[in-house]
Amino acid sequence: MTNHLDINADMGEGFGAWRIGGDIDDAIMALISSANVATGFHAGDPSTMTHSLQEARRHHVAVGAHPGFRDLVGFGRRHIAAAPDELVSDVLYQLGALRELAAREGMAIRHLKLHGALYMHAARDADFATELCDALLQVDAKLPVYCLAGSELDRVAEIAGIQRVHEFYADRDYDDSGSIVFVRQVARRDPDAVADKVLRAAQQGVVETLSGKTLAVRFDSVCLHSDSPGALEMLTAIRRRLDDEGIVLRSPGAG
Template sequence: MTTLDLNADMGEGFGAWRIGGDIDDRIMAGISSANIATGFHAGDPTIMTHSLQQAAKHGVAVGAHPGFRDLVGFGRRHIHAAADELVNDVIYQLGALRELAAREGLGLHHLKLHGALFMHAARDEGFATALCRALMTIDANLPIYCLAGSVIDRVAEAEGIQRVHEFYADRDYDDQGSIVFVRQVQRLDPETVAEKVLLAAREGVVETASGKRVPVSFQSVCLHSDSPGALEMLDAIRRRLADASIELKAP
């Protein structure tokens, strides 16, 4: 049986505000790895702890999901800052989740940047290099979830950091094989999304926004928990993968 990771961005509320109500807990039960918001774009210590406890309950691998210092914009607005400042912000957030995870008896499985910071690392060699070198000092065995062929993918490989390449179930792709970054996500048809994931898993291609098919390489499928209809998309994806004898398992 073929295996594939299914990850989701989790814990993206703040204080009294929750995204999706109880949907996070239901999504956690159906994924193999979780990217837990670490406070700068969303999340707070109590929400982070709850997400970790749910991950432990369901046997889900946990990763840190740091973003720009942008609560108002949910980390989807680009912030102009020096590479060293951004690296410090990432390490600060990673450390916060790692300590809370240790209290729950969990170790960190991976690091995945969020939103605009993810896209910044995918393009900016200076930031990508500074971050990877810092990670080599802190934990050389901590994989980075990223887009295959992106700048941070190439830099991490050169630095000796393990990468896990992602496929984005609920995002459009352009003709260069990169995701189309949006701040507002529209509701998608669950069966269409599931068929897109299955096509990518079986044939290694994705249909772009223009209708062209381009190759994709990945070990993990990402579904965003804040996307409208996320739970329905998750159910459809899991069903299609199971029918194709593809088992869900963290890398």
């Protein structure tokens, strides 16, 4: 059982006049401890990124870069066949963009979390995971990486001595292998049921799979996607349940 927990969500996933998930980012920011800010390739633009940074600062939320494939049309959820070195350069480009905007706000980037199809690519592709970790060691060896436990990125980052932050998915189902069941259309979920799931995972270290099996889980952070239907209601219920149990919200880099 833990007495503290990180909650992370993807923020700033709009582009210009368009907002993904409605106008609830600011409300969600008040309920989380870590924000993954879109960095321009799958979503986000300089003004949107700046707004997300300012809201994160206002709510004392740790900010991380959320780079994706160069895929605005597909929201970064389509795989793009590219060489590892090209993808690593794309990641560093996006990290640098957010880092400079954050510096102007007097803020530091606290973690890196890849987005969508690029996140899953790093989980499977050892060559990309290796080149990415090599690059991170050069630009910021102390920057934690959010990743799937047991993935290629997790394995390579551990060898490289890079801090990993393993995630538990509040708004996604698990299969009996412990893998996340990804679907194109995410159904609206009962907020109280999601809150119960998170609390059980935090206190007992288990999750119920789609088949009804009880599976052990170990994690450092709870992820809830801000574009999931009912995201704000789910986060509100999670925070209420955690607060009632005396579980404090804390980002991985906090003391």
